[in-house]
Each structure stands twice: as C-alpha cells, then as structure tokens.
Amino acid sequence: MRSFFVLGVLALAASTAAAQGANGKTLYEANCKKCHGVAGKPSDGIKKMNPKIETFDAAFFAKRSDADLEKGIAEGKGKMKPFHEKMKPDEIAAVAKYIRTLKP
Numbered sequence: 001m002r003s004f005f006v007l008g009v010l011a012l013a014a015s016t017a018a019a020q021g022a023n024g025k026t027l028y029e030a031n032c033k034k035c036h037g038v039a040g041k042p043s044d045g046i047k048k049m050n051p052k053i054e055t056f057d058a059a060f061f062a063k064r065s066d067a068d069l070e071k072g073i074a075e076g077k078g079k080m081k082p083f084h085e086k087m088k089p090d091e092i093a094a095v096a097k098y099i100r101t102l103k104p
C-alpha cells in the first residue's frame with residue numbers, strides 16, 4: 001500500500017517535470033513563427049496568402065480561452081494544419097501559454 005503511494009508521488013513529479021520541460025518559446029519558433037511571425041504578427045506576405053490569419057493581440061485573446069487556443073492548435077483551422085500528431089498535449093499547452101506572452 002505504502003509503496004503504491006510512493007510510486008504515485010514519483011509519477012506525479014515526473015509528469016510535472018515534463019510539463020515544465022516543454023518550452024513554449026522553442027516550440028513556437030520551430031513550428032509557428034514562419035506563419036504567425038516572431039512576435040505574433042504575421043508578415044504582409046503571409047497575410048496575403050492567409051487573409052484569415054490574425055495578430056495575437058489583446059482583441060484576439062479576449063475571444064479565446066486557454067482551452068480554445070489548445071483546441072485550435074491541436075486540431076488546426078483553415079490553412080493551419082493540426083499539431084496533435086506533432087506535439088504532445090503538454091507541449092500544446094506550453095505553446096498556447098507562450099503566445100499569450102507575445103507583444104505584437
């Protein structure tokens with residue numbers, strides 16, 4: 001009984017470490033920057049090709065919860081491909097958190 005408890009605590013510690021390990025900035029720069037821009041503002045060229053792409057500003061985030069952002073990233077939308085096969089849920093959560101810190 002006692003050893004099960006210890007194992008549970010260890011598993012929890014490991015998953016917390018993994019969540020902290022997922023680096024939103026690194027993931028964003030590797031997977032998202034080319035369309036969404038380094039600071040969350042897409043370039044004019046990208047905007048021309050994807051008129052629906054939005055700047056990650058306060059108005060954008062006012063319309064979306066964390067869950068909406070994570071769903072949009074996981075499932076994709078329009079010309080944006082889904083990321084659920086490329087990124088683990090904790091990585092999607094980390095990148096969703098990171099885009100809120102951008103200052104476009």
Ligand code: HEC
Nearest residue numbers: 031032035050052053054069072073077078079080083095
């Ligand atoms: C190939 C270009 C491209 C890449 C790469 C890309 N996106 Fe997008 N993204 C788009 C476009 C275009 C839209 C607008 C889709 C629409 O509304 O039709 C969009 C929309 C979004 C939205 C809004 C979804 C909603 O709720 O309306 C979020 C959030 C987002 N992208 C985050 C990301 C993140 C995070 C990454 C990297 C993991 C990423 N995108 C990678 C092109 C891209």
